[in-house]
Amino acid sequence: MAEKIVYEVECCEEHLVHNELLRKVDGKVPDEEEIADLSDLFKVFGDATRLKILFVLFESEVCVCDLAEILNMTQSAISHQLKVLKQSKLVTNRREGKSIFYSLADSHVRSIIAQGREHIEEDVKK
């Protein structure tokens, strides 16, 4: 972001705290690349099918056809989504004979989802 920050803001001239604000923000917004990586990661969590897959994997290592059965979806749809999950390194897999077993790759998965659930719970309370 740093390269794009305009150091003299013209709008809202009344409160000229704004240049101070710019100094404060400068360097705190990650660069485009990290922002892109982050948003790509959250996009992966932003799909019902992928979330369901992750919730199943919270309980156990599971093969593709079992995932398809449990979630009542086609093997192809599950396989496509597992590919996405693997590309973002949220899951890993291992072959055992004909089957391929998937499992969680990372502890952040649990905490990210846990925080998301907490946020939603708070909405209900209020």
Place this chain on the structure above:
Amino acid sequence: MAEKIVYEVECCEEHLVHNELLRKVDGKVPDEEEIADLSDLFKVFGDATRLKILFVLFESEVCVCDLAEILNMTQSAISHQLKVLKQSKLVTNRREGKSIFYSLADSHVRSIIAQGREHIEEDVKK
């Protein structure tokens, strides 16, 4: 999910641990409504513009036109995204004269994003 679980799995007949697996998973995957709410929440994080807005708001309460300047985007684009952020209760706003100031609504925002960044960092290490 509970209502959709098939209790007798036919695929991969070799390892018949599968019905045990189904018992294990049963009830652990949140229902469709919670899954939808969760994925909707993560979709909000899954956009570069909205992430940048949140990073700016980490530093300070900011009005719409300053956000537009800082992020070098049109006021309209920012306004549309602020609406999305507000609908998911990630930000709040208050009016001060002609300006409307936005700020973070929730502490989960920081921890969700922090966990996301940690996950990405790990990728770099390995």
Place this chain on the structure above:
DNA sequence: CATTCATATGAACAACTATTCATATGTTTA
């Protein structure tokens, strides 16, 4: 080694989403 089973993959299509443009709403000030 041909067949079967489990999974992966590419193309196609429908659904969704982010930005732009034009304009509306609401507040202040001259």
Place this chain on the structure above:
DNA sequence: TAAACATATGAATAGTTGTTCATATGAATG
């Protein structure tokens, strides 16, 4: 109260994404 300013919003469009269908790959088995 008209003009100027800050923000919001609706419609349109281009780009993205998830599923399906058909098919390919790869391992086990008879």
